[in-house]
Structure formats: structure tokens, C-alpha cells
Amino acid sequence: MALKEALESGKFVVTTEVGPLKGTDTSEVMEVAEILKGKVDGVNVTDQQSAVMRLGSLATCSLLVQKGLEPVFQMTCRDRNRIALQSDLLSAHVLGIRNVLVISGDFPSLGDHIDAKEVYDLDSEQLIWTINQMNGGQDLAGNELQGKTDFFVGAVVKPVSDTDASTELQLAMMEKKINAGARFFQTQAVYEADVFERFMKRAAQFKVPVLVGVIPLKSVGMARYMNKNVSGVFVPEPLIDEMGKAEDKTAKGLEITARLINDLKDMCQGVHIMAIGWEKKVPEILKMAKLA
Amino acid sequence: MIISEQKSFEEMLEYLEGDKKVFIVGCGDCATVCQTGGEEQVKEMKEKLEGEGKTVTGWIVLNPACHLLEVKRGFREKKEEVNSADSLLVMACGNGVQAVADASGKVVHPALNTLFLGSIQRFGQYLERCSLCGECILEQTGGICPVTRCTKGLLNGPCGGSKDGKCEVDPEKDCAWELIFNRLKEIGQLEKIKEFRPPKARSKGQQWRVILERKAAASG
Numbered sequence: 001m002a003l004k005e006a007l008e009s010g011k012f013v014v015t016t017e018v019g020p021l022k023g024t025d026t027s028e029v030m031e032v033a034e035i036l037k038g039k040v041d042g043v044n045v046t047d048q049q050s051a052v053m054r055l056g057s058l059a060t061c062s063l064l065v066q067k068g069l070e071p072v073f074q075m076t077c078r079d080r081n082r083i084a085l086q087s088d089l090l091s092a093h094v095l096g097i098r099n100v101l102v103i104s105g106d107f108p109s110l111g112d113h114i115d116a117k118e119v120y121d122l123d124s125e126q127l128i129w130t131i132n133q134m135n136g137g138q139d140l141a142g143n144e145l146q147g148k149t150d151f152f153v154g155a156v157v158k159p160v161s162d163t164d165a166s167t168e169l170q171l172a173m174m175e176k177k178i179n180a181g182a183r184f185f186q187t188q189a190v191y192e193a194d195v196f197e198r199f200m201k202r203a204a205q206f207k208v209p210v211l212v213g214v215i216p217l218k219s220v221g222m223a224r225y226m227n228k229n230v231s232g233v234f235v236p237e238p239l240i241d242e243m244g245k246a247e248d249k250t251a252k253g254l255e256i257t258a259r260l261i262n263d264l265k266d267m268c269q270g271v272h273i274m275a276i277g278w279e280k281k282v283p284e285i286l287k288m289a290k291l292a
Numbered sequence: 293m294i295i296s297e298q299k300s301f302e303e304m305l306e307y308l309e310g311d312k313k314v315f316i317v318g319c320g321d322c323a324t325v326c327q328t329g330g331e332e333q334v335k336e337m338k339e340k341l342e343g344e345g346k347t348v349t350g351w352i353v354l355n356p357a358c359h360l361l362e363v364k365r366g367f368r369e370k371k372e373e374v375n376s377a378d379s380l381l382v383m384a385c386g387n388g389v390q391a392v393a394d395a396s397g398k399v400v401h402p403a404l405n406t407l408f409l410g411s412i413q414r415f416g417q418y419l420e421r422c423s424l425c426g427e428c429i430l431e432q433t434g435g436i437c438p439v440t441r442c443t444k445g446l447l448n449g450p451c452g453g454s455k456d457g458k459c460e461v462d463p464e465k466d467c468a469w470e471l472i473f474n475r476l477k478e479i480g481q482l483e484k485i486k487e488f489r490p491p492k493a494r495s496k497g498q499q500w501r502v503i504l505e506r507k508a509a510a511s512g
Contacts, residue, residue, distance in 0.1 A: 077444075082491060104451040107443055107461045118444065125448035126491045140491060158452045165470040166454055172485050173449045180488065188452060231455045 013270030017044035020055035051111025076105025132181030158232035159199035209269035258288035319384035329383030357388030426496030434475035441468035
């Protein structure tokens with residue numbers, strides 16, 4: 001079933017993501033694809049995640065289509081101008097890709113090619129708007145397309161903010177993205193059910209499906225690192241303690257993830273698991289969360 | 293104000309290698325304010341070059357160095373000093389260097405790096421506030437420019453990267469969109485946050501930009 005249909009059917013949707021490697025070796029991604037096949041409703045492919053140059057999202061999504069999976073083509077605004085973005089969207093459609101997730105993308109200075117020229121010719125709202133235009137049969141400049149696209153467009157939102165301005169801006173941006181054509185949202189990783197509940201109380205008015213983001217904890221160090229460095233991610237101290245006391249960190253990390261999913265699942269329409277190296281453990285997490 | 297910095301003296305000496313006689317050009321406007329090419333710095337440069345065995349045939353501080361007619365007028369006054377020099381060391385922004393090259397027909401060397409169009413906070417403290425994009429949107433953003441002050445130049449709102457109101461790229465730098473939000477709130481224009489701003493007409497900022505005719509006053 002396509003991701004769009006899965007969301008429309010009202011079932012609790014599960015998506016996850018894979019990150020291509022730096023190089024032409026696709027064996028790892030294909031192995032993960034084999035394991036995930038039939039177990040999830042969609043697989044995001046990250047686009048030069050953290051501004052680190054790798055195999056592209058478009059090519060990897062195409063491989064997933066060939067394997068019979070439902071890819072979500074992540075597209076950042078960082079590396080391509082409006083000509084390249086639209087052209088890649090046409091290519092994606094031709095290759096059978098139907099879901100696009102639009103993000104602005106980490107700045108080049110955070111990645112491994114720090115002197116690269118940043119692009120951001122379009123911002124995420126404008127790219128969403130552009131895809132909507134293309135779905136209607138026109139390019140951004142208003143020219144007619146010989147064969148239009150048919151994309152299901154997603155966007156991201158950060159439910160946990162550290163300033164009032166940021167909280168209000170995230171909601172305002174969500175509304176703008178919906179007006180521009182976004183039809184589902186994936187969130188930054190959430191670790192506190194009550195904070196997410198507060199966010200969803202305000203976001204529910206938009207009536208657009210939200211897939212809550214979940215990142216399995218692997219260690220105390222990882223939790224502390226994210227708290228310090230990753231915007232919008234906050235792992236509360238009791239959870240870090242629980243992880244610290246556990247003998248088998250992997251088992252504990254999976255258990256916490258499954259528990260989180262269960263705590264969050266009644267508040268939203270799906271979960272997006274960002275496994276970061278634990279992609280092969282996603283079916284196990286789903287089993288533990290009684291979603292499989 | 294065009295903000296500039298002096299190149300290292302070593303770099304300037306490399307440019308001047310083989311040139312025995314040098315004429316120095318300063319600028320009375322921006323480079324004077326930045327203390328990179330005012331009269332004081334021009335005189336210091338003269339001494340330093342003489343210390344390296346160069347002959348300084350003369351110097352001038354133009355008002356400003358980017359004004360072609362002013363450069364020509366200045367050079368007429370210093371005709372002999374300019375003509376007898378092997379090259380000109382120009383302590384002005386990139387516009388000044390090119391005006392001097394056009395007016396003199398001589399070999400010119402830039403002594404400064406031109407950095408940005410900045411506002412002066414206090415002496416020695418300059419902030420980039422305008423990118424000369426050719427399509428001003430300050431009316432919609434509470435007088436704070438996201439093209440310049442958002443690292444990504446996002447027009448519709450922030451990315452998800454801010455941390456405690458600071459930019460993901462530099463913890464010292466304010467998130468421009470949080471500044472815009474707070475300002476719009478203060479002045480009672482928060483509804484502007486939700487206005488969709490379409491893709492920018494980059495052509496206005498990228499094409500060869502010239503104004504060849506003096507425009508008539510708006511009233512005609």
C-alpha cells in the first residue's frame with residue numbers, strides 16, 4: 001500500500017529511514033531493504049544527511065522502488081537551485097517515487113565539505129509550493145509540463161522548542177507548509193510524552209497526519225550528545241539514568257523505544273523511527289511495541 | 293558603509309615585487325571610517341614601504357575612490373607622481389581599486405579585502421545587515437533582513453536548527469527568524485509571519501547591475 005493510502009486508511013503508520021553510504025557500495029542499504037520489506041509503510045532516504053556527501057537519495061529511492069518498497073525521497077534545499085530541484089522531481093516521478101519529504105538541510109559548514117557554496121535558492125515552504133505546482137501540471141515559472149507529477153508531499157516540524165518564539169514559529173511554519181501543499185508531517189525525535197501531547201493539542205487543528213519521530217537510545221553518551229548538540233531533541237534525566245543503570249544497553253534502548261512508541265501512538269497518526277545504524281532492529285522494535 | 297580589512301603586508305609586498313616606485317591611493321569615505329585606507333593608514337603605509345626600500349612617488353586620499361570623476365580630478369593634480377610610479381597601491385574597496393585602474397590605466401594592486409555592506413555598531417564593530425539583493429522585503433519582516441541575517445537566507449521562516457534562539461551554524465549568532473518574530477510581536481504585526489513569500493527573483497541580484505541613466509524624480 002502506498003504511504004498516502006496507508007495514512008488515509010486510518011491505520012497507525014510506521015515509517016523509518018536509511019542513510020546511503022559515502023561511495024558506490026549499496027550492499028548495506030539493500031540488506032536493510034530486504035529486512036524492512038513488508039514491515040513498514042515507508043522508508044525515508046536521507047539527502048546528504050548532516051551535510052556529509054554520500055550516495056544520493058534519488059538513486060537510492062529508485063533502488064528501493066525496484067525492491068518493492070515504498071520510499072520517501074528526502075529533499076533538502078541546500079544543494080540545488082530551483083532548476084535542479086524540479087528536474088530531480090521529474091526524474092523521481094519517472095523512477096516511480098511518489099513521496100517527497102522537504103527539509104531545508106543542515107548548513108554546509110556542519111558537514112564534511114565546509115567550503116561548499118550553500119544554495120537555498122528555495123526555502124522549504126517554496127519547494128513544497130513548487131511540488132504542488134508540478135502536481136498541477138506547471139513548473140515554478142508557470143510553464144506547462146508534458147506529463148505532470150503526482151507526489152505526496154511531507155514536511156518536518158519540531159514539537160520541542162527551547163524558546164517561546166521557536167514554539168510559535170514552528171506552529172506557524174506548519175500551517176504555512178500545509179497551505180503550500182504539505183500533506184503529512186514527520187517530527188524531530190520526541191522523548192517526553194507530555195511535551196508531545198501539548199504540541200499535538202495545538203497541531204491537531206490542522207487536521208494533517210503527524211508521524212512522531214523516535215530515535216532509539218543506544219547509550220548515555222548518545223543522549224547527552226543529542227541534548228547538547230541536536231536542536232529540538234531533549235532526553236530527560238530519568239531516561240538517561242535508566243539507560244545508565246542497564247547492563248544490556250541494546251536491550252534497554254529497544255525497550256525504551258517500544259515503550260515510547262506506545263506512550264505516543266494515541267496522540268498521532270504514525271511513528272517515524274530514525275534508527276541511525278539500528279535499521280535492522282526496526283522489526284524487533286515493532287514487535288516489542290506490538291505493532292507487528 | 294563598505295566594510296574592508298587590510299591585506300597582510302607580506303601579501304602586498306608580493307604584489308609589489310619588482311615595482312620600485314609606488315603611488316598610494318586612499319579613500320576618504322568607507323576605508324577612512326574602517327581605518328583601513330584613510331590618511332593616517334596611507335601615511336603609515338608610505339613609511340612601511342620606504343622601510344622596505346620602495347620609493348613612494350606620492351599619495352592621495354580620494355573623496356571617494358569609487359567616484360570616477362573624483363579619481364580623474366585627483367590624478368590630474370598628482371599627474372607627475374602617478375605617472376612616474378611603476379604601480380599604484382590602492383587602499384580602498386574593490387570599487388575604488390577598479391575606478392583607479394580605469395582612471396589611471398596603470399598597474400594597480402589592491403591593499404584591502406572588501407568584506408560586506410555593514411552597519412557600524414561602534415568603532416571597529418561592524419555588522420552585515422544588507423545583501424543588496426535588489427528586492428527589499430524589510431516591510432514584511434519587521435525591519436530585520438532574513439536574506440542577510442538568516443544564515444540560509446530563508447524567506448518564509450526558520451529552519452529547525454535553532455538552539456536557545458541561536459543559529460545552528462554559530463552559537464553566537466541570533467536566529468534571524470526569532471528576532472523577526474519578536475519584533476513583529478512588539479509592533480503588533482505578527483500576522484505577517486504567516487504570509488507566504490514566493491521564490492525570490494534572484495535575477496535582480498545576480499545580473500550585471502548598472503544604472504546608466506539618471507532616473508527622473510518620481511513626481512516627473
